[in-house]
Amino acid sequence: MTVVENKSRYSPDFDVEVRGDxxxxxxxxxxxxxxxxxxxxxxxxxxxxxxxxxxxxxxDFIRHNFGKESVIMVKQADGGIKAFYNTCPHRGNRLIVGESGSVPRITCGYHGWQFDTDGTLVSVQDPDDFAGGNPCGKTKLAELRCETWGPFVFWCMDDDVPPLAQWMAPLQERLANYGLDNWVRVLKLSCDAEFNWKIIRDNFNESYHLPTIHPELATFINDGLPTTLFEMYESGHNSMWMIGHQATTRVDYHSAEVPAPLDDIARAWGVDPADYNGHTGDIRAAIIKAKRELGPSRGYHMYANMTDQQLVDYFHCTLFPNLTLTMSPEQLQVLRTEPHPTDPEKCIFQHWCLYPPIEGQKELVGPIGTVPFKLDSVVRHSTYGDGVSLGFVADQDLSIGTTQQQGLNSRGFKGCLLPGQEKRIQRFHELLNDYVEGKPA
Ligand code: FES
Ligand SMILES: [Fe+2]
Known part of the structure; x- marks a missing residue:
């Protein structure tokens, strides 16, 4: 049995002390x-x-409603992207009501004021009826910072927050080899859920729940504690490397036959699982070799830049405060919770899945089954509990949210008691404590 072991579950180079709040x-x-x-x-x-x-x-625009706020990101004539608060400077009406689309001008539905795509007011009714003269050309939509990374657009309300690349550090660097720039969002799923947004943040900040909530993953993801590496960064973000294409060391799969679905995954790469009976952990290395050899001919040209680890393992990046990027070599999952506009005991959960474009690929098998390979092949918003899947594994994560929220309301709950492997949760809350008290710059 070959199991890649870490001496410490926290990387010595990327570890952060916690206070114990x-x-x-x-x-x-x-x-x-x-x-x-x-x-x-x-x-x-x-x-x-x-x-x-x-x-x-x-x-072309995207509207992002966040809590009570709403932001629009708009493509500019010069190819750039600007972000604006979605509010009319006349009397505050929300300007854009659709989720995405294209407009020659941003037009308010109330009194018809029109704004160029760069946010400049260009047309009003009765322009001479303003004490300061015609406001066109002078008044602008309130703008926010807007930057891109890989396939994504980001916005930020504060001018003093570091630029996106610095804010993400070191994850941009860590993720560079995957070649995400041209990956395509195929699934855009979301739901309303009956728990605070941090319930799922905590869940993504630990792997302690895998054996109980996701027992099916154990036959092809090694969630054993000695083999899982955590990195914690000063920025507040963290990551977890979990060994893939290898069964868990929590249960002895390693001295028996290669379990499903790892056996089929191996066969798909031309590796005979029978050759690994009794030493199933070794099949991971065989799959790395096969991916290197066969990947380019199957259209997986991005493999060339990936490390062996990236070819077979799972890299979960949890960005402070509410964004998770879960990487496998052929899939990027964006998992996020956002606060409900008014109710702290509710949130909005989002699950996007992105895939590398592979020549000739017409469909793919993702977390909700087989779907056509194209931008936003499936876009849907549901209410959790109505039986609409957010993806098989995400459904399992969400399944615990409501009961945890209920339990947290008990007078008997005195505060979390965390094992060492949940230090990322502790760190998250300590940073959150600092933020809500206004401590970080
Ligand atoms: S509120 Fe927008 S034009 Fe009046
Ligand atoms: Fe989970």
Missing amino acids: TITADRYISKEWMEKEKQNLWPKVWHLGGVVAELEEEG
Whole structure:
């Protein structure tokens, strides 16, 4: 049996001390805490707004509603992208009501004011009826910062937050080899859920729940603690490398036959699982070799730049405060929760899946089954509990949210008691504590 072992589950180069703040329930249930986040957290971070592929021509827009706020990202004549608050400078009407689309001018539905795609007011009714003269050419939509990374567009409300590349550090660098720039968002799924947004953030900040919530993953993802590497960064983001194409070491699959579905995955790469009976952990190395040899002829040209680890393992990046990017070599999952506009005990959960374009590929098998390979092949919003899948594994994660929210409301809950492997949760909450108290710059 060959198992790649780490001496420490936390990378010595990327570890962060924690203070031990008590993680109390109020942050999940109180309106006061929610208001503090609104004032001191959300304006101070970058938000993923959409994908660059939605913005091809001047006037193409994406609208991102976030809590009570709404932001529009608009393609410019010069090829750039600008972000604006979605509010009319006349009397505040929300300008864009659709999720995405294309407009020659941004036009307010109330009194018909029109704005160029660069946000400049260009047409009003009765332009001479303003004390300061015609406001056209002088008045502009309120603009926010807007930057892109890979296939994504981000926005930020605060001028003092570092630029996106610096804010993401070191994850842009860590993710560079995957060649994400031209990956295509095929699934855009979301739902309303009955729990605070941090419930799922905590869930993505630990792998402790895998054996209980995702037992099916154990036959092809090694969630054994000694083989899982955590990295914690000063920026507040963190990551987890989990060995893939190898069964868990929590259960002895390694001395028996290669379990399903790893056996079929191996066969798909021309590796005979029978050759690995009794030493199933070794099949990971055989699959790396096969991917190197066969990948280019199957259209997986991005394999050439990937490390062996990237070819077979799972790299979960959890960005502070609410964005998770889960990488496998052929799939990027964006998993995110956002606060409900008014209720701290509700949130919006989003699950996007992106894939590399492979020549000739007409469809693919993703978390909700086989779908056509194209931009936004499936876009849907549901209410959790109505039986609409957010993806097989995501459904399992969501399944615990409501009962955890209920339990956190109990007078008997005195604060979290975390094992060492959940230090990323501790760090998240300590940074959150700092933000809501207005401590970070
Ligand atoms: S509120 Fe927009 S034109 Fe009046
Ligand atoms: Fe999970």
